[in-house]
Amino acid sequence: MSSSTLRPESEENKDRSTDMERGSASDYPPPSRSGNEGSREKTTQPQGEEGSAQPPKDGDEDDIPDGGYGWVIVGCLIAMNAVTWGINTTYGVFSSYYLSNNYFEGGSTLKYAWVGGLSVATCLLCGPLANAISRWLGFRTTMMFGTAFVVLGQCMAGLCRTYGEFLFCQGILFGTGLGFTLVPSQPLLAHWFKRRLALAQGIATSGSGLGGLILSNTTRLIIDRINVKWALIINGIISLVCLVPAIILLKGRHKAIGARQAPLELKWLWHPGFLWVWLWAAFTMMAYFIALYSLASFATSGLNLSQTQGAALQSILSAGQMIGRPIWGYFLDTGGRINLTMICYIICGISSLAIWLPAKSFGVLIFFALVQGMTGGTIWSAATPVVAKVVGVKDLASALSIFWLILVIPALVGQPIAIALLDYxxxxxGRSGAEAYYISIGFCGGMALFAAGLLYGAKRWLQGSWKVLQRT
Structure with missing residues (x-):
C-alpha cells in the first residue's frame, strides 16, 4: 500500500470530485446488449468501504451499498425539496393575490408568468456554475450559498414595492438559490443506490409535492390573516430552518465511485444516447409548466369555479406528485427506467387530451389534477436514474449539468406560450370560457406524447434494437 493511500483526508475533500479528465466525443462506449445499469464498462477490481484498509478503486460502481446511510440522504432531500420546489409551487397563490389586488403597478398575467418561469430557468442555468463551485469548495459550501439566496430571495420579495424589484428577488435571486441548493444534490443518491435508485429518487422528490400541499394552504392562511409581506418572510424562515440541518447531514461518495464534476462538457449535446434524453426533457418541461400553472386558471376563468376550488385543484395536484413519484420510482426500477418513463408520459399526454380538454365540472378536474400530479412532474424524479442509465454514475454529474442547462429555455417559455395561445x-x-383554453391544453398533451416518443431513441441506443417489450 502506498503512502498516499494512508494520507488522511477531510470529509469535505472526500466529497469533492478527484477525476479531472475530460472525455472526447469519440469516447462513447458501444451500446450494451445486456441491459445492465449505468456504465457500459464494468470494473472487476474489488472495492471496500471508504476508510477501510483497502480503499475502493476510482470508477468502481460495483460496491454501491443500495441503502444504508443512503436512506438518511433520502430524508434530507425530502426536506430540501419541500422548502425549495414546494415553496416555488406557492408562487401560484402569490401571483393570484398580486393580480386580484393590483399589488405591483403595471403587473399583468403575462408578467407574473415570466417571474415564475424565470425562477426555474435561473435555477437550471446555474447548473454548470454550481458544479464548478462544488468542485472547488465542496458541495456543502455551495449548497449553503444556495440556502442564503433562497432565504434572501423570499424575504426581500416581501419588502419589494415595484415589479422590477420583485422580478429580481423572486425570479433571479430565489432562482439562483434553487440552483445552488438543488443541482449539487441531484447526483448524491446515485452514490448510495443502484438497483433501487429510481425508487429512492422518487421518494426524495415527493418532498416537493408534500411541501406544495402544506405550504400552499399555510401561505393562503398567512396572507388572509396577516399580509403577503409576512407570508414571504415566514416561508423564507421555514426554508432556513429545514435546509441547514439537511445539508449538514448530506454525505457523498464521490471518491469511492470516481465521480466526475466537469461543469460544462458540450459533448453530451450530441451523445448518441443522451441526445434523446435531453430532447425528451425539453418537451416534457414545457408540458409540465403549462399544466401546473394553467389548471387553476382554467377552473376559475374557463369554468367559472370559485377561487377556493381553483386552490383546491392546486393542492390535489401537489398531493398527486407526493403519491406518484415514489410509485413511478418503484415501477422504473422493476420494469425498466426508459420503458416506464415512456409509459408515464403517454398516460400524461392522453389524460390532458381525454380528461382535461373536455372537462366541464369540478369533479372531472379533481381526477385530472390527481393524474397530472402523478405523471406530469415525473421528470424531476426520473431525470437522475434515466441519465445514469444512459451515461453511467461516474459521468452523471457532468451530464446532468448539461441536462439542466438545456431545460432553461423550455422552463422559461412554457407558461408564456400557454398564455400567448390563450390570448390568440x-x-x-373569438373563443371564450373553456374553449379559449383548448389550444393550450392540446399543445400540452401533444408535447407530452411527443416527448415519450423521443425517449424511444434512447431505448433503441441502449438495447441495440427496436424491440418494444425488451426491459430497458
Whole structure:
C-alpha cells in the first residue's frame, strides 16, 4: 500500500470530485446488449468501504451499498425539496393575490408568468456554475450559498414595492438559490443506490409535492390573516430552518465511485444516447409548466369555479406528485427506467387530451389534477436514474449539468406560450370560457406524447434494437 493511500483526508475533500479528465466525443462506449445499469464498462477490481484498509478503486460502481446511510440522504432531500420546489409551487397563490389586488403597478398575467418561469430557468442555468463551485469548495459550501439566496430571495420579495424589484428577488435571486441548493444534490443518491435508485429518487422528490400541499394552504392562511409581506418572510424562515440541518447531514461518495464534476462538457449535446434524453426533457418541461400553472386558471376563468376550488385543484395536484413519484420510482426500477418513463408520459399526454380538454365540472378536474400530479412532474424524479442509465454514475454529474442547462429555455417559455395561445384564442378566434383554453391544453398533451416518443431513441441506443417489450 502506498503512502498516499494512508494520507488522511477531510470529509469535505472526500466529497469533492478527484477525476479531472475530460472525455472526447469519440469516447462513447458501444451500446450494451445486456441491459445492465449505468456504465457500459464494468470494473472487476474489488472495492471496500471508504476508510477501510483497502480503499475502493476510482470508477468502481460495483460496491454501491443500495441503502444504508443512503436512506438518511433520502430524508434530507425530502426536506430540501419541500422548502425549495414546494415553496416555488406557492408562487401560484402569490401571483393570484398580486393580480386580484393590483399589488405591483403595471403587473399583468403575462408578467407574473415570466417571474415564475424565470425562477426555474435561473435555477437550471446555474447548473454548470454550481458544479464548478462544488468542485472547488465542496458541495456543502455551495449548497449553503444556495440556502442564503433562497432565504434572501423570499424575504426581500416581501419588502419589494415595484415589479422590477420583485422580478429580481423572486425570479433571479430565489432562482439562483434553487440552483445552488438543488443541482449539487441531484447526483448524491446515485452514490448510495443502484438497483433501487429510481425508487429512492422518487421518494426524495415527493418532498416537493408534500411541501406544495402544506405550504400552499399555510401561505393562503398567512396572507388572509396577516399580509403577503409576512407570508414571504415566514416561508423564507421555514426554508432556513429545514435546509441547514439537511445539508449538514448530506454525505457523498464521490471518491469511492470516481465521480466526475466537469461543469460544462458540450459533448453530451450530441451523445448518441443522451441526445434523446435531453430532447425528451425539453418537451416534457414545457408540458409540465403549462399544466401546473394553467389548471387553476382554467377552473376559475374557463369554468367559472370559485377561487377556493381553483386552490383546491392546486393542492390535489401537489398531493398527486407526493403519491406518484415514489410509485413511478418503484415501477422504473422493476420494469425498466426508459420503458416506464415512456409509459408515464403517454398516460400524461392522453389524460390532458381525454380528461382535461373536455372537462366541464369540478369533479372531472379533481381526477385530472390527481393524474397530472402523478405523471406530469415525473421528470424531476426520473431525470437522475434515466441519465445514469444512459451515461453511467461516474459521468452523471457532468451530464446532468448539461441536462439542466438545456431545460432553461423550455422552463422559461412554457407558461408564456400557454398564455400567448390563450390570448390568440380570445382575440383572433373569438373563443371564450373553456374553449379559449383548448389550444393550450392540446399543445400540452401533444408535447407530452411527443416527448415519450423521443425517449424511444434512447431505448433503441441502449438495447441495440427496436424491440418494444425488451426491459430497458
Amino acid at each position: 384564442s380570445v382575440s383572433h378566434l
